[in-house]
Amino acid sequence: MHESTLLRYIAPNGEPLTALPVWCSQSDWLVEAYRHMQFARLFDQKAIALQRTGQLGTYASILGAEAIDVAVGMCMEATDILAPYYRNHACQMVRGLPARHILSYWGGDERGSAAAEMQQDFPNCIPIATQTLHACGAAFALQYRQQSRIAVAMLGDGATSKGDFAEALNVAGVWKLPVVFIINNNQWAISVPRTLQSAVSRLSDKGLAAGVPAIQVDGNDIIALRIALETAFQTAREGQGPFLIEAISYRLSDHTTADDANRYRPAEELKTAWKHEPLARLRTLLFRLQLWDEQRDTALLHDLQNQLDAEVKAYLETPAPPVTDMFDYLHAELHPALREQRDWCEVNQMPGGSHAPGGADE
Amino acid sequence: MHESTLLRYIAPNGEPLTALPVWCSQSDWLVEAYRHMQFARLFDQKAIALQRTGQLGTYASILGAEAIDVAVGMCMEATDILAPYYRNHACQMVRGLPARHILSYWGGDERGSAAAEMQQDFPNCIPIATQTLHACGAAFALQYRQQSRIAVAMLGDGATSKGDFAEALNVAGVWKLPVVFIINNNQWAISVPRTLQSAVSRLSDKGLAAGVPAIQVDGNDIIALRIALETAFQTAREGQGPFLIEAISYRLSDHTTADDANRYRPAEELKTAWKHEPLARLRTLLFRLQLWDEQRDTALLHDLQNQLDAEVKAYLETPAPPVTDMFDYLHAELHPALREQRDWCEVNQMPGGSHAPGGADE
């Protein structure tokens, strides 16, 4: 981390490091961001609890990355296209996706990625770095149709090692695509620390290999993030080509609920990282700027908790998808060759069938 | 091309641009290089002629890249490991591979890659950029065994766009592997010009994305090449990690004998490129330095032609490989499941068999 060249406005303790942009006090943008980040934090805790009690599948926590996701979500236009990876629930929620669908996805239901609110955003992408190419393809479509929309790809620090990312940066550069890549450098790729991923000291330097302008920003600092994102998005939107942002954060959670970071992560490092975390930092700043107080905070948390409870309830009450969905969305039309298998599948799940609920194997 | 920062010692017209290293006059290295380059040129012409007369398969000409290949071949130690692509015949010959085997390879005979003279060098690699990872793997083996050998990967400008190359650079950087990557930037990837491959102005900048030191060198200048290679090889050999060299050349030929560059390459560009070509440049320099004269030149050409003729003869006289080779080298041992197919294949090629020479389908 070259702290010196890192874009940063708020110190870890919540103090402004420099004169803040006027919109900080002249708009409710910061409060809005705070609201989203708080909701993300609550959501995260709840999702982990649901997983621990067998009500959700494996889940990837967003703890520590709330500022990045919220800033991206808030700076994008509704009609822009997001190509997320699997850790961008907060961004998805800011973009209007109700939490129930996110739970649905992590609960093992494909319909979680079907919500109309996702518009043309890509669904969660699990195969590392592959989404960066989708963003380029989508960006090409926008450029081709001469729209002033942009595509935004998010990825982790580990993902920067996979060739796809280099290929995406390269084609974005040479075709001047309206796409912005945002690395959430949370210092770990499961158990592999940043230092074992690459010898380059700044991941933003990966842009240099492709002629793509890049900037490194404090990913725990919502103001710095907005500044960086505005530059990047504007560049892309105005037809000047792609941009790369490396946002430095820290994964305060396990990799997923299937992981135990204690096996590999020094306790001391985690302790230090908590001192930098984005939510407390913004909260302190808001109090300091007198944009926020305890009373409003309590009310907000109460409000958000109610919202969340309603979403969780809706999720838990959603009936399982019909088994035949696996046939019905394979192609636009069911090919006759699959008709027999579909019938078989449907019959098997009925009482007396080999896959009936409560059958021998369950 | 940032001509300004390009490492160069000899002007295109053969004049020294600066004081030359002492070895230029105090050793016969330059004459040796000239000999190899001349042989490569002769070989190339002959190979194309053989292809045109149906005595060789599709062939990738090395015209214009002789200096790069020869410099690499001469600067490597015999025990180093070469991971070539498909355009490195000259380098292979410098490293001791008789031309007959190279012809054999391009003539469609796997035994061309079996020659003992290849030692542990990799065979020609056709799938673009994949060889850069082999070089890293081999370099790891050398590092693991604490040998002071190095691995050298060669690739084209087009190959720099493929993710494998980024992955190779990255792992070489982070593991400090004793590997050197050499880009033969001949301005074209089949019909795709350099400018459509990447927005980065210097391909050597790809090293910046991986923390790998890099240098750009005039690939038509054998002295500059040796200087660059010596630095790079020494760095790698002494355990200081990988190096990247971008050698600027020009593909004076069609992509392969299956290609017609007239379809896409401006005639003017080719004409200009010929003024930069490496062999005439070195020849002029040698004359100028009085290290060479017409008489020796004529004798050399005569000599090389004889050598080449002997190689061509040996190639043409090599009987086709036994059909059963395709079974016998699949695994170390033939699995019983393949015995029946092997027998069948052997019988079919005999007189009366379905694949007998002169059979119905031929």
Added chain:
Amino acid sequence: MNNAITLLEAVNLALNHALRNDSDVVLLGEDIGVNGGVFRATAGLQATFGEHRVLDTPLAEAMIAGLAVGMSSQGLKPVAEIQFMGFIFPAMEQLVVHAARMRNRTRGRLSCPLVVRAPYGGGIHAPEHHSESTEALFAHIPGLKVVIPSSPQRAYGLLLAAIADPDPVLILEPKRIYRSVKEPVTDDGKPLPLGRCYTLRPGRDITLVSWGAMICETLKAAETLAEEGIDAEVIDLVTLNPLDIDTLLQSVTRTGRLVVVQEAPRTCGIGAEIAASVSEHCLLSLQAPVRRVSGYDTIMPYLKLEQHYLPNTADIVQAAKQSMEAL
């Protein structure tokens, strides 16, 4: 436009038609622009339709496939060329984990109406990796349609159908017969149905099924067999996934005998699926075991030995006769 044209020209004609009539169609690939493709399948198209519709890409197949996924998710209809099927492997991740799954994954919210074209197969004396037939790898992937035309008319109609198809289609073009088969093709923009076999020659005694370049040898074999009084039905499989097994079953139910002819290695090839399905459904009608004529389970050799690897007419005739004699 009723002059006889080659399969390659038919591909070009179909692409031209698609570009002309649908502004959502874009072509992308290595060397497909100014150069018109290494086989000239896209010759002249960039000049006609412009650089923004016929795109020379950087050299990276994962990128080509990933771009096509992204483009098609936005409703464009990208037709990507993989220069040779031997270089399709870097594209496989995108094709298998994204193109084939996007509709299912989003329950229809997004889809990937993309086409990937790749020349495949041996017999043109090309260098290593330029001669393989790995169609079976793709036919095993749910969500990916795999189509192989073996005549100019079918190449034209099937390519248009693939482009019109709302889901991803892989079209493998048998490069050995790119220029050798000619027939008149009407440039009427009419797609041919995907997902069904084409019976090229009716016959009573035995069914021969094949696809791609081997269709030529198979038809020749049928002629040879006819001379010897054996009336062979020849079926062009055309769509490898999903399989039109019904047409095959109907034929075998009539003839009682089946020979599958494939250029690819035998083990786990398409021939295995056909033999398995037919044996499963028609065991009682079968008068002889289903025979497979195929490449060997070895690596496709370089040109010196490739003719020994590729099945030929004599092999097919022989297998058919053995089938006729069996039981």
Added chain:
Amino acid sequence: MNNAITLLEAVNLALNHALRNDSDVVLLGEDIGVNGGVFRATAGLQATFGEHRVLDTPLAEAMIAGLAVGMSSQGLKPVAEIQFMGFIFPAMEQLVVHAARMRNRTRGRLSCPLVVRAPYGGGIHAPEHHSESTEALFAHIPGLKVVIPSSPQRAYGLLLAAIADPDPVLILEPKRIYRSVKEPVTDDGKPLPLGRCYTLRPGRDITLVSWGAMICETLKAAETLAEEGIDAEVIDLVTLNPLDIDTLLQSVTRTGRLVVVQEAPRTCGIGAEIAASVSEHCLLSLQAPVRRVSGYDTIMPYLKLEQHYLPNTADIVQAAKQSMEAL
């Protein structure tokens, strides 16, 4: 060392043995070092053997495979882990075009004695891409051996055999039974032969062949059938390429009936090859068509539906009974 251990522990034991006894053995992969692998297959090995022998790689599967090709060409014996088989696609180019071909391409001058291990298969309620069974794609590749152990003892012996093998071997580990099957394993360093089936239960009436996790359901089905008086032979296929077809043929010649059980999609799966080969060679012995119990030709669903996708004991019993009733 005669306590019962899990399949996962047996893998660890074999790796430990290989690292201890052969300094050419190195392990590489994502998260295999300090973390010991996401399933803990390599737990403790980096601590014991050092960072230069148990390598945490950057995140790139093409790179992992390409490094293994390069390492093995120098005589090292790399054992690479692909974290989940769903992420093997970027490695496919290196495995197919290089690992499987290096010996043939250089006529024995270089070879690739590498091993790739990957957990595969469904049923553990994992996220997307963590549950597929795409073994057939690799079994179609000449030059690549594909092995699937289904018990701790076989996992131990086959992994050692794969490491000792002079050619590339892909070992797919059925993650659903990583921890559920236990048996005592002797840590004697003895490899088990590759390239042959293992008969787990002799039987007279019908042959059931399977591999991987489905072996458990298949054995259970055999018990259920036994209760109903049907004596089923159960064969663990183990090596998918090259196939030990002889053992299968011998069994089917005796029983006259065969059910293949696979978790993968049906079309072009291993079951197709087995059915095709057996029907080809044993048509006269077959008293019923070879039946395939398999996953559907659809995309492996997320966890809510995965139990409906995976074949179960009841499916196998049903297929076996139908086979017994046929003809």
